[in-house]
Amino acid sequence: MPQVNDTLSTIVPRLEGLHLFHFDGAPCAQRVRFVLGEKGLRRGREVKFDAVSADSIQGKDSLWTSRSVSLIKKENMTPSYAQINPNMVVPALVHDGRLYLESMDIIEYLDQAFGGSPFVPADSALRETTLTLVQQAKELHLSLRYVSFRWSLGRLAMLNPKENKNLKNLAAHGDDKENLVSFYDAYSNKGIPQHLFDEHLLKLYQAFNDLNSQLRDGRTFLMGDAISIADVFWSMKILRLIECGYLFAELHPTLYQWYQRMVARPAFQNEVMVNNRMLNRVWRSKATIERIFGLGLNNALHKLIAT
Ligand SMILES: N[C@@H](CCC(=O)N[C@@H](CS)C(=O)NCC(=O)O)C(=O)O
Incomplete structure (x- = not known):
């Protein structure tokens, strides 16, 4: 069981039913929300992420309580959230007072706890190949971060010296497995340099090319006939990159068709x-305007491919 046994949070043990700490626009949290939806568990009420009033801690049947942690307001870098998730990232799931971190472990737990068609296959050979593809997606997490921070956030998400110091203090008492300290230190000083953007955009392009080739055999999902955790991880990456102006339909058409099948699912x-439609439209409009002026992510990618 991927449960965290030694939480420092006083909030976690008090929560009844399902509570998800997440952010609407964060791909890592979108993965978990998607699987919750596929398992028939719907989003219930919204409460402040650190609310502990008698009403807010109660669970409701088939509904999960939404505890949004704003990455824009940097609520993930506050002492109360760092006690829940010492890595200061979303998502985190609590089920009847027990804490689960890491989107992959959370999805595996949801399979065990709520049944339905498994996202992590039971067959050991299939499980291994599925998790290899998930691992590949996880390794590209940093690439997505570099590309999306340079393209969409620019200077907006930079930390000021006080926030940076605060992050370092919190990380000194936590785990910082996602290396937020080193990332924000470099990014807040000089942004994302062009060479890193290029390198990581190409890495993503090559990975999507490989997936596109695999899907040419006509399979419905990445691992065959059944949807799996691999589909979940990869589709959320694509959603974010489309928001940045990456033209999948043009560059990886078979992959794009598979992605459309994911988008059509009610859980998606x-x-x-x-709650992400508005922001999604804003990003996509920005990308369209940039494309019209010959700027933007897709133009950058075309230049890179041509060299
Ligand atoms: N390995 C973690 C990664 C979680 C992660 O990096 N979450 C991002 C959102 S996609 C986050 O919360 N970032 C906070 C920040 O950049 O300040 C998981 O899969 O759960």
Whole structure:
């Protein structure tokens, strides 16, 4: 069981039912919301992420309580959230007072706890190949971060010296497995340099090319006939990159068709997109305008491929 046994948080043990600490626009949290939806668990009420009033801690049947942690307001870098998730990232799931971190472990737990068609296959050979593909997606997490921070956030998400110091203090008492300290230190000083953007955009392009080739045999999902955790991880990456102006339909058409099958699923529409549509439209409009002026991510990628 991927449960965290030694939480420092006084909030976690008090929560009844399902509570998800997440952010609407964060791909890592979107993965978990998607699987919750696929398992028939719907989003219930919204409460402040650190609320502990008698009403807010109660669980409701088939509904999960949404505890949004704003990455824009840097609520993930506050002492109360760092006690819940010492890595200071979303998502985190609590089920009847027990804490689960890491989107992959959370999805595996949801399979065990709520049944339904498994996202992590039971067959050991299939499980291994599925998790290899998930691992590949995880390794590209940093690439997505470099590309999306340079393209969409620019200077907006930089930390000021006080925030940077605060992050370092929190990390000194936590785990910082996602290396937020080194990332924000470099990014807040000089942004994301062009060479890193280019290198990571190419890495993503090559990975999507490989997936596109694999899907040419006509399979419905990445691992065959059944949807799996691999589909979940990769589709959320694509969602974010489309927002940045990456033209999948043009560059990886078979992969794009598979992605459309994911988008058409009710869980994608209801749990991934529902509160994310506005922001999604804003990013996509920005990308379209940039494309018209010959700027933007897709133009950058075309130049890189041509060299
Ligand atoms: N390995 C973690 C990664 C979680 C992660 O990096 N989450 C991002 C959002 S996709 C985050 O919270 N970032 C906070 C920040 O950049 O300040 C998981 O899969 O759960």
